[in-house]
Amino acid sequence: MTTALFSIAGAVAVVAAVVVVTTRRIVHAALWLVVALGAVAGCFGALHAEFVALVQILVYVGAIVVLVLFALMLTKAPTNPLPALTTRRSPFAAVVAGVLFLLLGTGVVIAFGNKKIKPVPAGAAADVGTAVFRVWVLPFEVLSVLLLAALIGAIVLSQRSGKLSEPDETVSSSGKGDD
């Protein structure tokens, strides 16, 4: 039962992901990303990780994709299909990714080819919450500091000011100095 569920969700995720990396319409890519992430959330659920699945939907689908869409809007991304959304290296990149897939796939098949999962319901919020606040407190707090830092960093970076051009000048003038 879970296997079937997982397979369906996984197939959806793969198809959606393929569209994300190949479509010519950027906005479509962002929307297909929603599908892919949601399907992955489904996979989590099939693995009895319900809390993670919920967080996935909340954070990814709810926050991150919205942020991406905002960014697309701010950068005036066109909605019509673009002729050259991939670089000239894309065939080579495909080969690289393919080789990587073969490599990793062979690796996992050799390593874990005959292992079985016996899914048990251990993914409730209570369980994860206990683990987080009992075992993983310190990483959790560190992560919060990191989030704060990322917040400040994002604000500083997207600040609209002339300060950013100044260090550029000092660099070039100090470069002149040693001549």
Next chain:
Amino acid sequence: MSWLLIALLAVPALTAALLWALPAGTGERVAAIVGSVISGLVLIGSGVLWWKLVRPDGPSVLTAGDLPRTLPGKVHGYAETDVSWIPSLDVRFHLGIDTISMPLIALTALLVFLCCLYSLRITPRAGRMRSLIALLLVIETGVIGTFSALDLVLFFLFFEVVLIPMWLVIDIWGDDHDRAGRRRAATTFVLMTVLGSALMLLGFLLVHRLTGSFDIEYLSSHPWRSSGGTGLKAALLIAVGLAVKMPLWPLHIWLPDAHAKAPTVGSVLLAGVLLKLGSYGMIRILLPVLPGDSATIAPYLGGLSTVAIIAGSLACLAQTDVKRLIAYSSVGHMGFIGLGIATMSPEGLTGALFANIAHGIITGLLFFLAGAIKDRHDTSDLRAIGRALYARLPRIGGLLTFACLASLGLPGLAGFWGEMLVLLGAYHPGNLLPRTTFLVFMVVAGIGTVLTAAYFLRLVRNLCQGDPAEYPAAAFAVDLSRIELIAWAPLIVLTVFLGLWPWFLLQYWTFL
């Protein structure tokens, strides 16, 4: 543990650090004075050390009868300091001198002292005397250290210490009119010599692999006698590395540019002292440590040296720049030294050692003179300077003629004895060497002396002589100033003294 020798090394280096530590204004003013005083003290110190080394009841005056015929260049150390330094690498801080290295140390001290003295009044246009004097003192430390190091790695370290200051001296205070040229000269100099010393270090490592020691004193009494194989590779690497410094044809290409573009004091030290590091290394390390393999490569060394004599002289004949000409003459003279080393005979080695000193003195004087002429005319191009220097600058012209005669090996002046003994060494070279080959070298080198005479006379004819009516005296050109006379007088006196009284040095090398 000899504090005097360590002081000779430490005092110039510390003074250099002190000069840089001084505030810029004060430093500029007192640099030359401090440099003169300190290098004068070093000169006195080296004199004292020499006296202690050779005094009648002293340790190291060996005469021919005192000990059986040993290997050339064997160390009979004195004033030794031997402490463990990097035990894991088997490197020791081992210093010591003997009668082979002592005259070279004294020569270094003398030339640095004269350069500092000269800088009291005559400064390069770039200014920055503080740094120049400090670099000269660092060079002094490095050179004296190389001459007194008795550990291969220590030798290499001091060898390298000299390079970077010299590079800066050429690059910063070099020829004012040719920035790109002096930079190129400095870069070529530093790259070629660094490449050479890298090869040399490789050779040292091979020696250590063969013998298990870096200690020159130990190695010279337990030499690697068999030949071929790794020993030959080591000998080749060391020889090539030192040959770059010497420089031996065809590795000499850095020399003319570096000498021609360097400031006067730089040229003097470069030619007078730095080139001797190579020849000293060959006598001190190559021959005593790897005698068998040295004998294998000696004919090639001799052959290249002979080519250097001829090629250097011929190149001089076609030069139009007085400093380049003198630089190329160094190639020829160092060829004689190389030939003397290659003979592996007592006479040849004595000759090479004597020629080392004589070349330092005479070429130092020549570069001082060339610098003086260049300063007065703002160019070193013979055609631009014009002729009839006898009429315009009679004293400098006369001294130039004197120095040229000394440099071409006129008997009675210092240049003769070295060349003569080298040729005598080539007449009967060491036991292991092919005599006929060396006879050919001797004859060719003899012809080289004639060519040497030819280019020096050409220089005198094109520079000193000539119709004064065509080349009127410039108003600003003053003849020999007092500071020049003071700075040059010791070199002139030594040239004559060593020419008439060669025993002053020869008596210390009778054990070779």
Next chain:
Amino acid sequence: MPLILPLLLAVLLFCLGVYGVLARRNAITILMSFELMLNAVNLNLVAFDAWRLDGLATGQTLAVFVITLAAAEIGLGLAIVLLLFRGHGHVDADTARDLREQPELQENEL
């Protein structure tokens, strides 16, 4: 359920992400591809957690952490993309080559 199933899915998603990162021109789509890769990692974490059952919910916790990190990353990444857009008027990763070798700086060669 065979363990290999989520693992292969993760590998597939990861490689698709790699392809997207290497081949896509628009900086925002590159960021999207990053998300795919991160999801692949999460899938791995959760799958191994379900397989090992260590009682500490390590995999799930780490997956939550990764999601958090992804949020921070996308925030910073999009800020950089906006900066790029402000400076260059486009978000084309292929043509943003400010750090390339500058031929006019080659004067002090030998």
Next chain:
Amino acid sequence: MIATAWRVIGVGFSLLVILTAALLHGVDPQQADFAGSYAGIHTYISFGVRTDDLTVLMLAVVGVVSACVQVYSIGYLEKRVASYTALVTLFTAAMVTVVVSDSLFLLLIGWEVMGACSYLLIGHYWERQDARAGAMKAFLMTRLGDVGFLFGIFVLGVAGDTFRISDLHADQMSSPALTAGTLLLLVGVVGKSAQVPLQTWLPDAMPGPSPVSALIHAATMVAAGVFVIARLFDLFTAADATLTVLAIVACVTMVFAALCAMAAVEVKRVLAWSTVSQLAIMFAGLSLGTRDGRHAALFHLLTHAAFKGLLFLCAGVLLHQVGSAAFVVLRRYTRRGVLRKAMPVTFVTMTIGLGALAGVPGLAGFFSKDSVVEAAWDHARDGSTVGWVVLVSVCLTAVMTAFYCVRLWLWVFFRTPALAGALGAFEADDPMADLEDPDTSKLHDGSWLMLAPLILLAIAAAGLGYADGVHIDWPIALVTTVLALFGALPAYSLWQRGADPRPVLLEREFGVDSAYQRLFVVPVQWFAKLAVGGDRDVIGGYVRAAGKAGTLASEGFRRLQTGNVQTYLTAAVVGVVALAILAGVIGS
């Protein structure tokens, strides 16, 4: 002030040399080392001095000639006196060193310092192109010989195991070493004494001041060659091959130089060639290898020093008063017969000198040349080919010597009766022949400082022949006198007809100089250009190529720096994949 001091020192030194010679006269031969050291382990090098008859003789010659030259120079020279006098003194001192030395190396020092001094003195008038070139040529040619000399010292010193002259004995050396050593020494001697084939520097050294020429030709420099062979005579007599070579060189040289002198048109050049020729006569005497021959050679050296010194000083007076010693210029004065009357002392002393050179009976040259001929005749009678060759050559040379002496004497001092005041054969060469007569009112003999040495040397040139105790082999004396007449008569008859035929070959001095130019100087210059070009384009090319290769490599690697992050990332992923595959391959 400095000049005066140097003059005092110079004259004083010369007198001191004479005094030393006087004091050493009759003292038993002895030698002493005063410094020395081993060079290396088995070569002992020392400085030592010695005295014997030869030393005393040479000291006396050197002292007298240099004293005359020094005194004469006081009147002769006006500018750059200090350096000149110092160099002449050094020159004399160097010759004295050669003479008293008992060490081959000390001898070499004196030998080459002389070369250097002659270089500087010949170039005394360095404003003049010919002086510069002549000085350089003199130094280089003698230096070329000196290299051989140095090698000769090596061979002899190593073979004899000593560099002390008094310890060198022929019987301790192997015959090949002896021959090789003496032959190499001979190379140096040939260079120093301007014998064939290194003869061309001496005539070209004539632009130097005349007193210097006198010093070089009479007592120092060129005589040093003769001295060295006389000093090492035992070694040379033991090496037959060397003596034969010496004889051939001497005979060729004496005839060659006499022929050149017959066609020279400048007083000093004639005298220079005659020096070469007369030196060859001395070498011929030495090459006989007999005691008589050596004695004759040294006797000739003595008389030659007197009359050649005299002749050069006379030429100096002419040069000083007239401004040139070329026949054309002198003829302008002579065609009115002025020269002889204005300079009576010069005329008389020069006549005596030329007479001595030509071998006029009664004068010094006559006796000394006869003694050479006599020694050669004795040797020839013993069945020696060398003796015959020398005999014939010396006789031939005597004829030619008389010819060029008479030619010089007549053309310089006498107007030709047949030409009624014309310049004679030299008219064609003279661009100023049609001009007014030169101003002769200021023409007079030099100051007494210049004339006194002339008179002293003239007395010597006339009287030295009797110093050796007069012994005359009448047949030989008769033959040489007749030979001299044979030479003198054609010269007289040519002069009387106003003709002076000069074959082109002789006037060009057999083209030796230009041949050397083509054979040696030009190739050396060519090689010099080659060496410079080779350094710049071949050796320097490798160095530059190495630098260029580094630059190019860095250029190439810089191109990888595209600025495109995706490219970097692709490369990184490829690298990771490659590494993973590699790890798998290695691990399995």
